[in-house]
Amino acid sequence: MPVVDVVRHLDADELAEAAAGRLATRIVERQSAAGMAHVCLTGGRIGTAMLAALAGSAARDAIDWGAVHVWWGDERFLPVGDPERNETGARSALLDHVRIPADHVHPMPATGSFGDDVDAAAAAYADELARRARPEDHADVPSMDVCLLGIGPDAHVASLFPGMPALHDERAVCGVRGAPKPPPTRITLTLPSVNAAREVWILASGAEKASAVRLALDPEAGAFQVPAAGARGRERTLFLVDDAAAGKLPADLGRPGA
Numbered sequence: 001m002p003v004v005d006v007v008r009h010l011d012a013d014e015l016a017e018a019a020a021g022r023l024a025t026r027i028v029e030r031q032s033a034a035g036m037a038h039v040c041l042t043g044g045r046i047g048t049a050m051l052a053a054l055a056g057s058a059a060r061d062a063i064d065w066g067a068v069h070v071w072w073g074d075e076r077f078l079p080v081g082d083p084e085r086n087e088t089g090a091r092s093a094l095l096d097h098v099r100i101p102a103d104h105v106h107p108m109p110a111t112g113s114f115g116d117d118v119d120a121a122a123a124a125y126a127d128e129l130a131r132r133a134r135p136e137d138h139a140d141v142p143s144m145d146v147c148l149l150g151i152g153p154d155a156h157v158a159s160l161f162p163g164m165p166a167l168h169d170e171r172a173v174c175g176v177r178g179a180p181k182p183p184p185t186r187i188t189l190t191l192p193s194v195n196a197a198r199e200v201w202i203l204a205s206g207a208e209k210a211s212a213v214r215l216a217l218d219p220e221a222g223a224f225q226v227p228a229a230g231a232r233g234r235e236r237t238l239f240l241v242d243d244a245a246a247g248k249l250p251a252d253l254g255r256p257g258a
């Protein structure tokens with residue numbers, strides 16, 4: 001069975017720094033082994049802080065940015081450059097500060113390209129993923145070397161919210177309407193695409209995430225009510241948490257971060 005591992009950090013700052021170093025190491029390893037790395041980014045406070053930490057670290061220069069493809073797990077269906085878009089935060093925190101080829105950055109579509117047709121936008125992103133899929137991926141998407149995910153207090157990941165139809169969607173990407181967290185219209189990878197990743201890393205910071213983290217690690221939890229419980233990498237799943245987010249876990253579950 002794929003490994004599910006919990007790594008604890010003192011606080012959000014330590015978590016962001018450690019996750020940034022871990023991500024740099026993983027990218028370099030994959031570039032050495034395969035020549036190219038595919039990474040799926042997340043937004044949110046801790047996800048963006050991790051990217052900023054990577055931008056400010058010496059580890060950034062160990063990465064061959066010409067051999068990295070960057071994708072997103074979900075996106076708010078808003079105009080290009082909107083401050084609420086995950087792409088906007090990632091560009092400001094990291095991507096504008098490294099020499100990554102423009103055609104290696106794969107943002108999810110914005111409203112300007114497709115008007116209000118979120119389903120067409122989702123289908124276009126699925127097509128872009130399919131064009132980059134390789135025979136060894138055994139999927140309609142590239143197998144992400146790392147798929148980064150935040151987790152909400154309701155245990156949602158990407159834009160897969162508890163009880164919503166997207167959790168049953170078997171397409172690679174789908175549109176989301178009526179999300180309980182604004183804005184209501186979004187694009188998301190589905191669970192089959194998330195679970196095609198070699199490694200899934202779930203980042204959690206803050207006491208408000210503690211119940212969600214506990215549920216996500218409960219072997220009895222189902223993905224329809226606890227989406228994070230259904231997000232698992234093919235080779236490994238990491239829960240990278242700070243002490244506050246780990247507050248409802250057994251004291252002996254997990255190991256301290258480096």
